[in-house]
Amino acid sequence: MKPSFLLPLFVLGLTIALPGHAGGYAYITNQGSNDVSVIDLAKNTVIAQVPVGKSPVGVAASSRLGHVFISNVDGQSITVIDTETNRVISETPITGTPVGMVLSPDSKRLYVADWFEDRILELDTSNMALLRQVRVEKAPAGMAVSPNGKNLYVANRDSNDVAIIDVAAFRITSRIPVGNHPFGLTISPDGNWLHVVNVQDNSLTAINLQNDEIFTVAVGEHPYCAAVSPDGRTVYVTNTQDDSVSVIDVLQKKVTSTIKVGGFPEGINYDKAAHRIYVANWFDNSVSVINARNNQLGATIPTGTQSRAFGQFIAEAKH
Amino acid sequence: MKRFIALLAIALLPLAASAHGPSPQKVEKSVTIKAEPAKVWALVKDFGNMHKWHPAVASTKLEKKGNDTSRTLTLKDGGTIHEKLRSIDEEGMQLKYEIVEGALPVSDYYSVMTVKPGPAAGETTVTWMGRFYRVYKLNPPIPAGQDDESALNAVNGVYDAGLANLKKVAEGQE
Numbered sequence: 154m155k156p157s158f159l160l161p162l163f164v165l166g167l168t169i170a171l172p173g174h175a176g177g178y179a180y181i182t183n184q185g186s187n188d189v190s191v192i193d194l195a196k197n198t199v200i201a202q203v204p205v206g207k208s209p210v211g212v213a214a215s216s217r218l219g220h221v222f223i224s225n226v227d228g229q230s231i232t233v234i235d236t237e238t239n240r241v242i243s244e245t246p247i248t249g250t251p252v253g254m255v256l257s258p259d260s261k262r263l264y265v266a267d268w269f270e271d272r273i274l275e276l277d278t279s280n281m282a283l284l285r286q287v288r289v290e291k292a293p294a295g296m297a298v299s300p301n302g303k304n305l306y307v308a309n310r311d312s313n314d315v316a317i318i319d320v321a322a323f324r325i326t327s328r329i330p331v332g333n334h335p336f337g338l339t340i341s342p343d344g345n346w347l348h349v350v351n352v353q354d355n356s357l358t359a360i361n362l363q364n365d366e367i368f369t370v371a372v373g374e375h376p377y378c379a380a381v382s383p384d385g386r387t388v389y390v391t392n393t394q395d396d397s398v399s400v401i402d403v404l405q406k407k408v409t410s411t412i413k414v415g416g417f418p419e420g421i422n423y424d425k426a427a428h429r430i431y432v433a434n435w436f437d438n439s440v441s442v443i444n445a446r447n448n449q450l451g452a453t454i455p456t457g458t459q460s461r462a463f464g465q466f467i468a469e470a471k472h
Numbered sequence: 473m474k475r476f477i478a479l480l481a482i483a484l485l486p487l488a489a490s491a492h493g494p495s496p497q498k499v500e501k502s503v504t505i506k507a508e509p510a511k512v513w514a515l516v517k518d519f520g521n522m523h524k525w526h527p528a529v530a531s532t533k534l535e536k537k538g539n540d541t542s543r544t545l546t547l548k549d550g551g552t553i554h555e556k557l558r559s560i561d562e563e564g565m566q567l568k569y570e571i572v573e574g575a576l577p578v579s580d581y582y583s584v585m586t587v588k589p590g591p592a593a594g595e596t597t598v599t600w601m602g603r604f605y606r607v608y609k610l611n612p613p614i615p616a617g618q619d620d621e622s623a624l625n626a627v628n629g630v631y632d633a634g635l636a637n638l639k640k641v642a643e644g645q646e
Contacts, residue, residue: 185498208495226495250611269611374558375582394558394568394582416584417603436498436584436601459498 176426177470178236180221181433181440182209183457189223190440190456191239192431194424194467197442197452201239205232210461211253212420214468215260218278221468222263224251231265231281236468245281247274254464255296255305257320264305266293273307275323285323289316295378295463297340297347299362306347308335315349315360331358332369337378337463341385346403348379348388357390357401368406372399378463380421380430382445389430389443391418398432400448410448414441420462426469433462496580497606497620499627502599503635504590507642512596513565513587515642519543519557527637528630542572551575558582571604576630578604578623598638600631 176195182205183190189209191201206225209232213222220242223232231251233242249267256263256278263281265274266289273293275285291311298305298320305318308331315329315338332351335358339348347360350372357370357379373392376399380389388401391414398418400410415434418441422431430443433456440454440462505512515525520534520543533544541557553574560567565587571578581604590597604627608618616622 184495210495416601435496436500436603459496 177216177424178214178468179422179424179431179440179462180212180214180223180234180466180468181420181456181460181462182212182223182466183438183460184208184210184226184435185438185458187225187228188457189221189234190460192440192454192456194427194429194431197454199454199456202457203234203239203241205234205241206230206244210463211251211265212462212464212466213254213256213263214465215256215278216468216471217260220260220278222254222256222278224254224265226250226252226268231263231276233281243281245276249274252463253294253296253307255298256465257298258300258302264296264298266296266307268292268294271309273305273318287318287323287325289318289325290314290328294335295337295339295350297338299340300342300344306338306340308338308349310334310336310352315347329360329367331360332356337391339379339381339388341381341403342383343385346381346385348381350376350379350390352376355392357388357399359388359401359403359406370399370401370407372401372408373397373411377419378421380423382423383425387445389421389423391421391432393417393419393435396434396436398430398443412443412448412450414443414450415439415453419460420464420466422462422465422467424467431462431467433460433466435459435461495605495620496603497578497624497627498601498603499624499631500599500601501628501631501635502597503639505596505598505639505642506594507596507644508594509565509587509589509596512598512638512642515638516585516587516598517560517562517565517567519560519567519569525638525641526630526634528633545574547575576623576626577607577617578627579607579609580605581627596642598635600635602627602631 179192181190189203206228208227211224219236221234250269252268253266263276290309294310295308307316319326331349332354334352337350349358373395375394390399398412416436418432420433428445432441442452522532523529530548531546545553554572558568567585571581583602586599606623608614
């Protein structure tokens with residue numbers, strides 16, 4: 154072989170390898186096509202469609218483990234995907250209806266909300282064994298864990314409150330009343346603020362976990378999920394029936410911008426590496442990308458059918 | 473005791489009905505109509521006159537209370553459907569509404585009708601999308617007629633018949 158052939162191959166190899174390290178990946182659950190779209194965040198293109206169980210909704214991605222956990226609501230199971238190969242490692246049956254999921258900060262534990270049986274399950278991520286369970290209020294949906302791993306927060310959609318679970322004891326220590334039908338929630342990276350989305354009130358409840366200050370901000374129609382910026386100052390809420398995202402300034406306690414996205418936006422995450430916001434659109438079978446620096450809509454990425462991406466769906470690149 | 477349990481079960485029913493399952497269903501249908509978008513949009517956005525284009529609707533009664541607009545559809549087979557208007561976007565030619573209650577075997581039904589210029593000049597594409605849940609909101613076993621399939625069949629039927637006749641009406645064939 155002539156040496157001139159080697160150079161292009163070498164360059165090609167580099168261009169394939171580099172973007173992954175730069176930007177990480179998003180794992181979008183597609184309820185209708187029973188699969189997960191893997192988006193390369195550096196290129197904003199889908200690089201794999203991974204078949205999972207029936208009606209995947211929830212997602213919890215761990216770059217530390219190199220695993221992504223997917224809750225299959227109708228399949229009543231949890232699928233584990235290997236992020237190196239984008240292949241399924243295992244599918245574990247769950248007695249119940251898994252929807253919301255969240256990982257402990259060290260990724261050793263996976264917490265799973267059982268929608269119908271009103272329980273939170275604690276699984277060991279090394280073998281997917283059920284360790285403990287605790288009963289909560291009606292229809293547990295979104296969950297978040299404090300950065301120190303001590304507290305687990307659960308939005309109980311049909312009892313209009315947030316349960317605070319002491320992780321060490323695995324029992325509820327208190328409950329905070331919020332608006333009607335809380336679904337998604339997110340915690341600021343410093344652990345100071347919990348943001349809860351009230352579907353039927355068209356509002357966001359922001360709870361200061363340090364001093365118990367609470368304020369409510371009106372958002373768009375039928376809001377579902379929230380994401381927060383790395384500095385904790387800005388919250389982004391998907392308004393499913395307005396096809397938009399509300400941008401909330403936490404210090405000003407008001408909506409500062411509203412961005413049109415795809416049809417029926419649900420799951421939303423903030424990508425720290427590129428300061429972009431990713432939104433899964435259930436009606437449009439796509440993901441909308443927002444530039445967080447100017448709140449402008451950028452790329453629209455076609456995914457599988459009925460994209461939901463409920464949870465932490467971005468796995469940051471390993472450094 | 474048995475009677476008490478039966479009463480308790482009845483008392484608990486409304487509670488169960490306030491929740492819905494986690495798996496929404498989707499129907500999306502489109503039709504291309506040989507008529508100008510403005511003409512088709514005028515038919516679609518006329519919330520109080522659905523019987524003018526949907527063949528299953530015998531009459532439409534429009535009601536306004538404060539800022540809320542709703543309609544009651546009386547179907548040709550006798551049933552009724554009470555629907556609430558969510559929004560009309562004139563610029564985007566998009567109508568959004570929801571079912572409050574009615575004859576269809578669905579729950580939490582939300583729908584969007586979008587009118588756009590069609591593939592050729594003088595043509596229009598209408599897309600009708602619905603998101604809803606089955607009637608039975610708990611885990612299996614699911615009673616007959618309250619499952620996902622029943623809900624999907626009903627909405628597919630409504631959309632297919634509606635769009636086919638909307639095309640006929642807009643094209644002046646009826």
